[in-house]
Amino acid sequence: MRELLSKQNLDYMDRAREVAEKYVRPRAAELDRTAEYGWDILEALKKYELTGIWIPKEYGGHGAGVLDLCLVVEQLSRACGGVGVAYAVNALGSFPIMLNATEEQKQKYLPPIATGEKLIAFGLSEKASGSDAGSLRTTALKDGDGYVINGEKKWNTNGGQASIFTVYALTDPSRGMRGISGFIVEKDTPGFRLGKREDTMGIRTVSVHELHFENCRVPKSALLGGRAGDGFKNSMMTLDRARPGVAAQAVGLAQGAFEWALRYSSERKQFGQTVMSHQAIQFMLADMATQIEAARQLVYTAARVIDSGAKNVNKIAAMCKVFATDTAMKVTTDAVQIFGGYGYCRDYPIEKYMRDAKITQIYEGTNQVQRMVIGRALTRELSELTANLEVKVEHFADEAAGELVGAPE
Ligand code: CAA
Numbered sequence: 001m002r003e004l005l006s007k008q009n010l011d012y013m014d015r016a017r018e019v020a021e022k023y024v025r026p027r028a029a030e031l032d033r034t035a036e037y038g039w040d041i042l043e044a045l046k047k048y049e050l051t052g053i054w055i056p057k058e059y060g061g062h063g064a065g066v067l068d069l070c071l072v073v074e075q076l077s078r079a080c081g082g083v084g085v086a087y088a089v090n091a092l093g094s095f096p097i098m099l100n101a102t103e104e105q106k107q108k109y110l111p112p113i114a115t116g117e118k119l120i121a122f123g124l125s126e127k128a129s130g131s132d133a134g135s136l137r138t139t140a141l142k143d144g145d146g147y148v149i150n151g152e153k154k155w156n157t158n159g160g161q162a163s164i165f166t167v168y169a170l171t172d173p174s175r176g177m178r179g180i181s182g183f184i185v186e187k188d189t190p191g192f193r194l195g196k197r198e199d200t201m202g203i204r205t206v207s208v209h210e211l212h213f214e215n216c217r218v219p220k221s222a223l224l225g226g227r228a229g230d231g232f233k234n235s236m237m238t239l240d241r242a243r244p245g246v247a248a249q250a251v252g253l254a255q256g257a258f259e260w261a262l263r264y265s266s267e268r269k270q271f272g273q274t275v276m277s278h279q280a281i282q283f284m285l286a287d288m289a290t291q292i293e294a295a296r297q298l299v300y301t302a303a304r305v306i307d308s309g310a311k312n313v314n315k316i317a318a319m320c321k322v323f324a325t326d327t328a329m330k331v332t333t334d335a336v337q338i339f340g341g342y343g344y345c346r347d348y349p350i351e352k353y354m355r356d357a358k359i360t361q362i363y364e365g366t367n368q369v370q371r372m373v374i375g376r377a378l379t380r381e382l383s384e385l386t387a388n389l390e391v392k393v394e395h396f397a398d399e400a401a402g403e404l405v406g407a408p409e
Contacts, residue, residue, distance in 0.1 A: 051116030077252025081356030159209025182224030191216030
């Protein structure tokens with residue numbers, strides 16, 4: 001629905017589509033097979049001035065919104081979900097700096113991310129602390145005028161390519177999640193090293209690593225925002241702003257798989273006619289197209305709400321993430337189904353979409369966590385939503401009396 005997008009939105013979308021068609025699509029299968037990073041694609045993104053668009057103008061970016069970011073991620077993911085996240089994760093890594101960093105930190109770290117000269121990753125999860133992000137164990141204890149970081153991070157997307165890492169650690173372990181602080185760690189800091197690269201099911205072009213910190217000494221200037229103790233909130237606010245990007249990745253994947261399924265079903269003949277002219281397949285395609293459009297509009301709405309500067313965005317961000325990523329899983333699975341046996345083989349482009357889609361239901365907060373966020377928000381909004389309603393509960397067991405009160409005659 002181009003009519004609903006601004007000139008700026010369309011400009012980002014069309015440029016990203018051109019990069020996707022010219023540079024990403026021809027490389028997608030190979031990057032999946034070799035699990036290599038598409039450095040040539042990064043060069044194309046630089047040429048098309050699409051790197052770091054979300055970074056404010058005063059730090060070398062475009063000052064573009066989350067909606068523009070989503071439009072770019074969607075187009076890239078339509079051709080390759082791995083390239084989509086390789087791009088989007090730089091926003092996830094830089095949002096903590098944009099939201100909380102000191103002026104000095106912003107000036108140092110944001111400009112090279114804006115130009116694509118440097119890539120960034122986000123280090124929150126640990127082996128024992130995934131959904132329960134507040135239970136992380138990595139410590140960053142004060143030592144002289146700096147901090148010493150010890151511990152391990154897990155599931156660091158972009159780990160192998162990034163040279164800057166936003167990392168969360170306990171500066172005051174006695175305060176639990178209120179003792180968590182954010183740090184900006186540079187790749188060549190002594191005591192910091194990349195751990196194992198995960199052998200992932202999908203998004204294989206981007207490397208997912210463990211990060212190891214062994215007496216890794218960082219100066220006090222590495223403390224995000226120069227303040228200790230607000231790291232957990234900072235990470236949550238970051239995720240609220242980044243989750244629409246995952247949702248946009250999911251919409252792109254669903255759209256890409258759908259287009260292949262549409263094309264295939266218009267060419268493949270069974271029982272003397274194209275499979276598309278069989279109502280069973282036509283109805284599947286109709287549902288897929290409808291679900292994708294619904295997901296897309298929810299993602300764009302969430303992005304617009306964030307871009308409006310609204311404070312409470314966690315519910316809408318979680319909603320778009322849940323809906324779009326569940327849609328992507330369903331649509332890509334149905335696309336494989338439409339391809340039949342061919343869909344199950346790596347010779348065809350379709351199974352990759354399904355593999356790439358699966359992670360979108362998991363990372364940046366599982367869809368179970370998103371539902372938890374939505375459910376908690378509903379509890380908070382309860383009195384506002386239901387102020388004028390009074391429900392008389394008549395059918396309940398009066399345990400004290402041991403008899404039903406108000407039971408129907
Ligand atoms: N914005 C601002 N503050 C927030 C917030 C938000 N969205 N969510 C919570 N907070 C604040 C709360 O107000 C509370 O503050 P006070 O102590 O002042 O009251 C504090 O944070 C604790 O909040 P909760 O009690 O709600 O915290 P919780 O322990 O119950 O956890 C959670 C909440 C939503 C489940 C959270 O842990 C969560 O989002 N978990 C998922 C983490 C996640 O997404 N990880 C993915 C990491 S990135 C990745 O996948 C890898 C990659 O590289 C792509």
